[in-house]
Amino acid sequence: MGRSYRTRKVADRIKEVVAQACEGKIKDPRLGFLTITDVRVTGDLQHASIFYTVFGDERARAETAAALESARGVLRTTIGREIGLRIVPTIEFFADALPESAAQLESVIAAAHRKDEKLQLMRSAAEFAGEADPYRKPHVKQLPTDEDEQTEQL
Template identity: 55%
Template sequence: MADPARARKLAVRIRQIVSAAIETQIKDPRLGMVTVTDARVTGDLREATVFYTVYGDETQIADSAAALASATGVLRSTVGRQTGIKFVPTLAFVADIVPDTARELEEALERARHADAELARAREGAQYAGDADPYRKPAEDDDEDDDDTVPSGTANDGAEDRAATRSVP
């Protein structure tokens, strides 16, 4: 198991080398506007996963994935030459879904802003259905010794009054 700091440094170096090699060495016409977003190396430094995004539609994404798969050997040998490590990690290319997720989140936030604006428009000029303060307030009696009775103005059948008089010890 290699040092995690060494794995991170190697991942950063692989990301730089692969992005530069895609720009300068790979001449595949299927390769679109590819941006290498991240690289991760396993703890034993044997495998590297390179994350990328492609600007374009689904066919350009699929074509770029095929071009990167066919150029894996060239890119791996370039990484080996430029890093100088004994065992060059195998490269696996994975399409990065972070931009898609960010776009979906932005759309969800926009829908929430729109719903808030509609609610604010509906709230304009509205009045409370009852009192401004809908919570009940305890009745303030002048008599402190009559605590067991039901406050005036509440509907009951008298059973509560009978129960209150019986439960007093």
């Protein structure tokens, strides 16, 4: 079953509010280059799962995760003020696996391209095992010409 219109709107609004708060309101130096990729809200609007990606190495990801966990209360308060729901949803942060899966997919595609290039090199040096054109040619009868008639008379 798909998400309702209201849950989609609340999720989109939470995504905007959290992104703005991470840019301006949270002053934690551990917060790296963060992108909020998705927000999913339960049907009763009680819980919000926030998915994010961080540009950088594993250390930057761990520091950003710690910064988000420490700023969870501030972010929830900001969400409550900005959205104006009767009950502010609890929030939980999840590191999005999108960059890792994209990197894995790119490596698989690169390996396939290398195999294709190797196969192309092998094909360029290949020769036919038998004849170059193994198919029979249709025999076409030729009409006698004037020269053929002259040679027959001699």
